[in-house]
Amino acid sequence: LKDSSEFLFQLHKFNLTQQEKIDNIILVSWDVVAMFPSIDNAMGLEACQDLLEKRDVLFPSTTSILDATRITLENNISYFNNVAYVQNNGTAMGPHNACSYADIAMHPIDQIINNNKDYEIALWCRFKDDIFCPWIMGLEKLHEFHAWINSLHPKIKFTMNYAEDPLEGIEYLDTRVYIKNSFIHTTLYTKPSDTHAYLNPNSCHPKHVCSNIPQGVAKRIKRICSEESEYFKHKISHINHFVNRGYNRDFITTEFDKCDNLDRLDLIGDPEISFNVESKESGRRIPLVLDFHPSYAGATRAVNKHKHLLDLDETLEEVIAKDKIFVTFRKARTIGDSLVHSRYSRIDSDNNSKALGNINCGKCNLCKFFLSENSVKIQSLSTKQMYNINQSISCEDEHVIYVITDLVCNKQNVGSTDST
Secondary structure, eight states, rough: OOOOOHHHHHHHHHHHHHHGGGGGGGEEEEEEETTHSSSSSSHHOOOHHHTTTOSOOOSSSSHHHHHHHHHHHHHHHEETTEEEEEESSSSSSSSSTHHHHHHHHHHHHHHHHHHTTSOSSSOEEEETTTEEEOOOOOHHHHHHHHHHTTTOOSSEEEEEEOOOSSTEEEEEETEEEEOOOOSEEEEEEEOOOOOOOOOOSSSSOOOHHHHHHHHHHHHHHHOOOSSSHHHHHHHHHHHHHHHHTTTEEEEHHHHHTTTTTOOOOHOOTTTTSOOOOHHHTTTTEEEEEEEEGGGGGGGHHHHHTTGGGGGEEEEEEEESSSGGEEEEEEEOOOOHHHHSSSOOOOOOGGTTTTEEEEEEEEEHHHHIIIOOTTTOOEOTTTEEEEEEEEEEEEOSSSSSSEEEETTTTTEEEEEEEEEE
8 A cells, every 4th residue: 555545545446346245344454563674684685676677677777776775784783772783684664765675575475365265355455564454254264364374474473453343443544444334434543642733833834834734634534534424523623633732713614614525535536547757757846945934935936036047048948947946945943953962972871870071080190190180071272162071981991082181382182092
């Protein structure tokens, strides 16, 4: 699956073609246990090679793509408690290619499941590690099937959940799926921990960002809820969520009302309709990205006013289509960005209870004559910049970077030690 919209489209097709079987269906969901780190490297690379060789244009070469993928798999280094670890198998969840790689690696297992003639798989929807299946072969056969898919690979395991009450249903992605009147329905599902912390309307963002959020949420609810009663129930609750975040009730109600008469199937769309890649490329737009500030409200107007200057250069006019240029904004640096950092200075656990800086023992010659007593900062004589000492360092520590300051000549020397 690409997203929940494709899932809703597949359910709609299933309702149209398998309606006579719906009353005997068991709604089932599976979860792939720790999918990303459990994928065997050899299995994933083999699956990637099989799909890459089926391309119409083999450029870049399959070998080069596989080599790049292998680099990302074999050089995932992480730190914990000041110790470096290398991941030997599976993929990390952070790299840009991780989701695509995991989907490709799981594809052969999906094919094995769908091609098994011993089980009638009416619909197998997998989004990353979450799977939904309307089971039509009874509970005993379901447990047998569950044991079988767990035997397909020694590292890929599945956990199962099924609806004991069809009307109560099960949760899958951001939907609750249930059966009512011989029809599979969906409604919006949010986790109990969801605080609905939508962007505050008084935040420093372009006005259209805050004004577009309510209608986007309304369309999502309309798309997911197959029954009108469910749509209006969630509509009322989400209007209150927005009001609690500081939005104007009349504005929010107006935005939600715009979706009341929209066709749900139009919002879901048809993912099977292919789009023209060439037309997408020919329509490529050129953004002018600026840090957002309220005073930049006229930036778009200024750019549009002077686009005609591109016509003065024939070469530039051919390269850049002036009607494709537009202004967009990125988040400006906030006070929180300045105060909070994603990286922190690591301090050894043994030193947590000790004072930071140089610890002078007062006994050895180094401490008596050379070491600054309990200094927590070092200042560069050339740049005047101050550097914090974020650890507790004594004359007994090894591998220390030190600074020697000549107070007579007003010079400094930086060095390091291999021992104490």
